[in-house]
Amino acid sequence: MGYLAQAPQLDGLIEHLESAEGLGDLQAAITGLRDQYGVNHIVYHWVNAAGDQYGCGTYDQVWVDRYLEKGYLRIDPVIQGCYQRFHPVDWKRLDWSSKAARAFLQDAIDHGVGNQGFSIPIRGPNGQFALFTVSHNATDEEWEDFAEANRRDLILVAHYFNQKALELEPGRKPETAQSLSPREIEAMTLLAIGYSRAQAAETLAISEHTLRVYVESARFKLGALNTTHAVARAISRGLVVV
Amino acid sequence: MGYLAQAPQLDGLIEHLESAEGLGDLQAAITGLRDQYGVNHIVYHWVNAAGDQYGCGTYDQVWVDRYLEKGYLRIDPVIQGCYQRFHPVDWKRLDWSSKAARAFLQDAIDHGVGNQGFSIPIRGPNGQFALFTVSHNATDEEWEDFAEANRRDLILVAHYFNQKALELEPGRKPETAQSLSPREIEAMTLLAIGYSRAQAAETLAISEHTLRVYVESARFKLGALNTTHAVARAISRGLVVV
DNA sequence: TTTTAACTCCCCAGAAATAGCGAGGGCAGA
DNA sequence: TCTGCCCTCGCTATTTCTGGGGAGTTAAAA
Known part of the structure; x- marks a missing residue:
């Protein structure tokens, strides 16, 4: 030594x-x-x-x-x-x-x-x-x-x-496939910078319901349990930049 | 050529x-x-x-x-x-x-x-x-x-x-990131991996209220508008590893 | 030693998110 | 052509989060 x-x-x-x-x-x-x-x-x-x-x-x-x-x-x-x-x-x-x-x-x-x-x-x-x-x-x-x-x-x-x-590395591969659609990324990005669903919907000029659909869809694709989790995953996978 | x-x-x-x-x-x-x-x-x-x-x-x-x-x-x-x-x-x-x-x-x-x-x-x-x-x-x-x-x-x-x-790169931010307390980091980490407040509180063996205090404190320190925002900031500043 | 900060606990009301059901148009690849 | 994905909208009930109070202990800086 x-x-x-x-x-x-x-x-x-x-x-x-x-x-x-x-x-x-x-x-x-x-x-x-x-x-x-x-x-x-x-x-x-x-x-x-x-x-x-x-x-x-x-x-x-x-x-x-x-x-x-x-x-x-x-x-x-x-x-x-x-x-x-x-x-x-x-x-x-x-x-x-x-x-x-x-x-x-x-x-x-x-x-x-x-x-x-x-x-x-x-x-x-x-x-x-x-x-x-x-x-x-x-x-x-x-x-x-x-x-x-x-x-x-x-x-x-x-x-x-x-x-x-x-x-x-064995277990890491399957996670990769799903990526988010442009609209889903926009929605997640707005939530990640602190907008509420209502604000994000207004910003994207869509109904709050539609925004909700994006968030749910993103949550599903990311295998996330809730919105916060989905945003966390989106950020750490580089899909969303804050 | x-x-x-x-x-x-x-x-x-x-x-x-x-x-x-x-x-x-x-x-x-x-x-x-x-x-x-x-x-x-x-x-x-x-x-x-x-x-x-x-x-x-x-x-x-x-x-x-x-x-x-x-x-x-x-x-x-x-x-x-x-x-x-x-x-x-x-x-x-x-x-x-x-x-x-x-x-x-x-x-x-x-x-x-x-x-x-x-x-x-x-x-x-x-x-x-x-x-x-x-x-x-x-x-x-x-x-x-x-x-x-x-x-x-x-x-x-x-x-x-x-x-x-x-x-x-011009857009680079110095961000004098105020660091979070250990307990705050634990709380934010659990939220970032999809736990609800109740689950996180149970995991840390504290009352849900106490957990809430940590989250609010972290939110304040990070200048975040809500929990999702706070988690997003904590991750992108490297305070929480997901 | 005083002060600061972290850690812990409780109640309540209003705001927001989630879960469940739906529906239709558009566009690209098989 | 048809299948699948993306985009858009509506309703209701339930669960969860947020923000407003207040209070005590311990341990570490100043």
């Missing part, structure tokens, strides 16, 4: 990734990648809905369980920060001001995650969101050099990794 | 991109990139779910205007296809079976877009969606070779290009 290796050969890595045929191969690839870079950990973390998460990486199982158990998903500034950014993020640049965040960081360090980290947000279709994270124990300077030298390669690796994960 | 150059130096390109300070610089960069690759066109196209678009590239203005005027956004299989995919897409692999799609393709070719194309979907925060497209007149074989040789570089260029576009 503590040894940051030279950048590995990108071509070989990506070819290796592209030939993966199961989640086990991804796990093996990520472990190999970690060893080649000589960092403490590399983790791919598919962040999702109501608690269910999927990922693979080199974190200690104890830490992964603890993360889930403690609900760190809702505290972790890496998640919060990456969710709002496009470019890779050095952990140092995140907001650690809250006490909960600092306690979380300390807990992470105690579990061998490392004091430095670098996370790449990745977004796929239907609002998929994942993180590709490299973490290590190093000084600020060492880490800066490492990140600078490997940023581009890591972006590419993260991209190909996510591509494979999307291919291999 | 017809000449596909060797891959240009990636490092120089990206540095050039990173120093861009305005949309004009992006336009210049993309034109230079086109010339270096020796292809007909390179286009960056920011597509908004609401329908408004922004982009820069080397397409003829006549074609751009026609695209907008004819509402091709809703027909273009490149948009439809990329929206559902994560990896770069060769135009040949898209669904051109509908009559409207074939007419569109012919129209595009007539306007000098090229018979071959390759589009990279890019997604940013808040449901941002953009395409980075390279198009050319070439045989299938020539194009295959070109795409194979340059895919990775183009993915990276697309990434950095989008990063710059996000920085420069």
Whole structure:
């Protein structure tokens, strides 16, 4: 540990990734990648809905369980920060001001995650969101050099990794098919920006009943239980922009 | 035309991109990139779910205007296809079976877009969606070779290009998001996944009234007009992950 | 120590959303 | 041509949400 290796050969890595045929191969690839870079950990973390998460990486199982158990998903500034950014993020640049965040960081360090980290947000279709994270124990300077030298390669690796994960992930596909009609999108958009049904109907110059039909139709297509749920899904799938 | 150059130096390109300070610089960069690759066109196209678009590239203005005027956004299989995919897409692999799609393709070719194309979907925060497209007149074989040789570089260029576009985009909001309390986040999360207030209260083991207080508090902090609006804002600000 | 903020509980009346039944015209693909 | 999807409109009853009051405890900042 503590040894940051030279950048590995990108071509070989990506070819290796592209030939993966199961989640086990991804796990093996990520472990190999970690060893080649000589960092403490590399983790791919598919962040999702109501608690269910999927990922693979080199974190200690104890830490992964603890993360889930403690609900760190809702505290972790890496998640919060990456969710709002496009470019890779050095952990140092995140907001650690809250006490909960600092306690979380300390807990992470105690579990061998490392004091430095670098996370790449990745977004796929239907609002998929994942993180590709490299973490290590190093000084600020060492880490800066490492990140600078490997940023581009890591972006590419993260991209190909996510591509494979999307291919291999079993349960995610069926959700995709249904998209909303233009009028349904307009209706959902207006509700998402705070209009009541009456206001939205007036804005679209249709009867409130018709608007209701759109909302119900959208709710059905999105598999949502109520309007709020439907709007939430529409937003997180990128169908509606607020 | 017809000449596909060797891959240009990636490092120089990206540095050039990173120093861009305005949309004009992006336009210049993309034109230079086109010339270096020796292809007909390179286009960056920011597509908004609401329908408004922004982009820069080397397409003829006549074609751009026609695209907008004819509402091709809703027909273009490149948009439809990329929206559902994560990896770069060769135009040949898209669904051109509908009559409207074939007419569109012919129209595009007539306007000098090229018979071959390759589009990279890019997604940013808040449901941002953009395409980075390279198009050319070439045989299938020539194009295959070109795409194979340059895919990775183009993915990276697309990434950095989008990063710059996000920085420069005028409509970007700083939004000093007042954060929600843990309990408020829990409440909003449950509503976002379709729970009614009663269900959410039961899940959190608190009275429905207390839950209501959280929701109202969150609504106030988020400047939202109603619960649906508040959930929408919480999601698009990354406070709630659905 | 004082103050602030988070967390918890209760009642009520009016406003809004949901669920159920319907109906007809238009347009594009099979 | 016919099937399916999109767009449009109406009625009623029930359930859920919203907004107006008020009040106590704990824990963390100032």
